[in-house]
Amino acid sequence: MESNPHKYPRKIIHIDMDAFYASIEQRDNPEYRGKPIVVGGSPEGRGGVVATASYEARKFGIKSAMPSKKALQLCPHVLFIRPRFDAYKEASQKIRAIFHRYTDLIEPLSLDEAFLDVTEDKLQIGSAIDIARQIKQAIKDELNLTASAGISVNKFVAKIASDIDKPDGLTFIGPSRIEQFMQELPVEKFFGVGRVTADKMRKMGLHTGADLKKLSQDELTRHFGKAGRFFFNIVRGIDNREVQPHRETKSIGAEDTFAYDLTEPEEMFAALERIALILFDRLQRHNMYGRTVTVKIKYHDFKLRTRSQSFPATVTDIVMITETAKQLLVATGTEDKKIRLLGITVSNFGEVPVKQEKEDASGQLKLF
Amino acid sequence: MKFIVSSSALLKQLQQISGVINANTVLPILEDFLFEIEKNKLTVVATDLETVMRVQMDVEANENGRVCIPAKILIDSLKNIPDQPLSFNIDKNFAVELTSDNGKYKVMGENPDNFPKEPVADDTTSFTIISSALVTGINKTLFAVSTDDLRPAMTGVYFELDEKYIQFVSTDAHRLVRYKRTDVACPRKDAFIVPKKPLNILKSALPLNSDELTISYNSNHLFVKHGSTQMSCRLIDARFPDYKVVIPADNPYKLTVNRSDFQSALRRISVFSNKSTNQVVLNIQGSELNLAAQDVDFSFEGNERMKCQYDGEDLAIAFNARFLIEMLNAADSGEINVELSTATKAGILKPVEVDENEELLMLVMPLMLNN
Numbered sequence: 001m002e003s004n005p006h007k008y009p010r011k012i013i014h015i016d017m018d019a020f021y022a023s024i025e026q027r028d029n030p031e032y033r034g035k036p037i038v039v040g041g042s043p044e045g046r047g048g049v050v051a052t053a054s055y056e057a058r059k060f061g062i063k064s065a066m067p068s069k070k071a072l073q074l075c076p077h078v079l080f081i082r083p084r085f086d087a088y089k090e091a092s093q094k095i096r097a098i099f100h101r102y103t104d105l106i107e108p109l110s111l112d113e114a115f116l117d118v119t120e121d122k123l124q125i126g127s128a129i130d131i132a133r134q135i136k137q138a139i140k141d142e143l144n145l146t147a148s149a150g151i152s153v154n155k156f157v158a159k160i161a162s163d164i165d166k167p168d169g170l171t172f173i174g175p176s177r178i179e180q181f182m183q184e185l186p187v188e189k190f191f192g193v194g195r196v197t198a199d200k201m202r203k204m205g206l207h208t209g210a211d212l213k214k215l216s217q218d219e220l221t222r223h224f225g226k227a228g229r230f231f232f233n234i235v236r237g238i239d240n241r242e243v244q245p246h247r248e249t250k251s252i253g254a255e256d257t258f259a260y261d262l263t264e265p266e267e268m269f270a271a272l273e274r275i276a277l278i279l280f281d282r283l284q285r286h287n288m289y290g291r292t293v294t295v296k297i298k299y300h301d302f303k304l305r306t307r308s309q310s311f312p313a314t315v316t317d318i319v320m321i322t323e324t325a326k327q328l329l330v331a332t333g334t335e336d337k338k339i340r341l342l343g344i345t346v347s348n349f350g351e352v353p354v355k356q357e358k359e360d361a362s363g364q365l366k367l368f
Numbered sequence: 369m370k371f372i373v374s375s376s377a378l379l380k381q382l383q384q385i386s387g388v389i390n391a392n393t394v395l396p397i398l399e400d401f402l403f404e405i406e407k408n409k410l411t412v413v414a415t416d417l418e419t420v421m422r423v424q425m426d427v428e429a430n431e432n433g434r435v436c437i438p439a440k441i442l443i444d445s446l447k448n449i450p451d452q453p454l455s456f457n458i459d460k461n462f463a464v465e466l467t468s469d470n471g472k473y474k475v476m477g478e479n480p481d482n483f484p485k486e487p488v489a490d491d492t493t494s495f496t497i498i499s500s501a502l503v504t505g506i507n508k509t510l511f512a513v514s515t516d517d518l519r520p521a522m523t524g525v526y527f528e529l530d531e532k533y534i535q536f537v538s539t540d541a542h543r544l545v546r547y548k549r550t551d552v553a554c555p556r557k558d559a560f561i562v563p564k565k566p567l568n569i570l571k572s573a574l575p576l577n578s579d580e581l582t583i584s585y586n587s588n589h590l591f592v593k594h595g596s597t598q599m600s601c602r603l604i605d606a607r608f609p610d611y612k613v614v615i616p617a618d619n620p621y622k623l624t625v626n627r628s629d630f631q632s633a634l635r636r637i638s639v640f641s642n643k644s645t646n647q648v649v650l651n652i653q654g655s656e657l658n659l660a661a662q663d664v665d666f667s668f669e670g671n672e673r674m675k676c677q678y679d680g681e682d683l684a685i686a687f688n689a690r691f692l693i694e695m696l697n698a699a700d701s702g703e704i705n706v707e708l709s710t711a712t713k714a715g716i717l718k719p720v721e722v723d724e725n726e727e728l729l730m731l732v733m734p735l736m737l738n739n
Contacts, residue, residue, distance in 0.1 A: 218395055218484050221417055225605065312606045313519040319613055362645045363736035364688060365712060367614045368541045 018167035020112035178237035255343025369433030424596035514540035529554035621680025638689035640670030
């Protein structure tokens, strides 16, 4: 990240599909068009959550990840639709095929979002703005869906740009505008700034990129550790992270619904151990290990809770996953709780250290 | 500002803390020592933003003041100046002039206000430890610390505190060392991970004697005080692996060998081992220990045989010879016990004789045998 290996500025496009799941449902079911719809769990009993809300539903304040019950309160005539993931995956693949006409440097972030490096595009169009326009048009013509595009010289700015003019937007932030743009950006929009860091920054009187920019690298490092250097660069519009193809999976998980509600911590722990085994098997098959372990708990009243913990490095051993899951469960309180479902998810994947693989090949056994 | 100091005394102090300074740093001021004079006391500080070290000494000074002086050029010059009182003259623009019997030397200093502030030692917990206990704790564990930045928790030594003892633990995922001192009482159960670099500096700066050190820590930093010498460093903000679960509770077979004989044999044999694995196969039958190494690519082969005491089933197990050699180094005992179970389970090394207030346990994972 320190040195820019590129001789010239890169051209990065971030494509973000607009209300992806909901748009597909509205496309395939004419009766849903123009109506507030929510793709996700039903609000009745089953503790469902909103996966995607159509733009009509968003007007009522309905957002992703909101409990479906709350969505119903906000908009009593909202329609709940069960997700059809096969349809979304199919659409996602078609969109990806469109991307591939222009470049092979594609980093999908999920089914509906991807980074493209079009510094050298296959069709030699040359202009990233034209490419983005053509991609949007192709998505509209061939899939009857709309996407928003952000274009800039790095991933960070491109991603923020795509969010500026949603839906069906196209925003270009060129090198000359980056610095000013970053200055006006609120701190919580910065990559890696979660709630806790944002709170800390606000307490320090840091509200925008401009405030961050006043600090020296040395000061940022003192307050935010290694992330400080990232912030130092990013407020100056420097982000040399590459677009990395082949990073499709965002999370891998396993869960189990129980025949009867679990009430004893021992039973819950045993269940988590079982689930961790299944999960670990999947992680190994994908050869993917993540930094974040999330526990999902569904209670007898179908209330759903998730708790997660992130580690600075990928978690590669099952004991750590199991123990983390148990601790997270304990943190939610297990007394007087009836648990119907438990799940563990690992996300935040990094590459598995190459060195480790080598050592495994050499036959050196590991403790962790 | 002007002060006079013994050249050799100053050099000695500077060398204690110069290890903190990185050769290629981003901020030029980090290549400097901060000199602070207050009431005839000179304090010198070095930092790399993660680790800060300060030493203090008496000088003759006409006034209080501060200046940053480039470290490398200062040390290089002091090394070559015969022992004598050296006078430092610093002007308003932070130009530093050294005057010795041999001549005058000039170097541009920097504004001390730009020198990074030290972490504040607030909300700390403190305890005392004798210097040799800390130095031994570092010496016995530092070698097994991981260099894998992707797993930061293992790139430092884990300090595990208890009201009755202190434990130093390190691991690189292939081996693990735990050194316990029961002659140290900590205020409460607690734990933190100290990065490698400050420990390396501490072990060379601290004496191996019974001087009392004060250790203070909070959630972010560790502070170690030895007389007027002080070090602080940022702690590694990560969770140390739950190492206790990987320590085998009961390895049934026990091999006892002379430590230095075993180590010498491993050193000789490993010359002939495959350089990427350093694999040495231990074949234990009755009271005989066979060591074998080979490198098929170059047709190298080495075999040795030594006497041992062994209580267990015949066993062939392979280890990385370098791991064993380093561990045997850390176990200063005439004889060593190696507790084993199967060819794919961790082996445990323990010195046979230890002081009553010490405990050393070393764990090493084998290499897979391909047959």
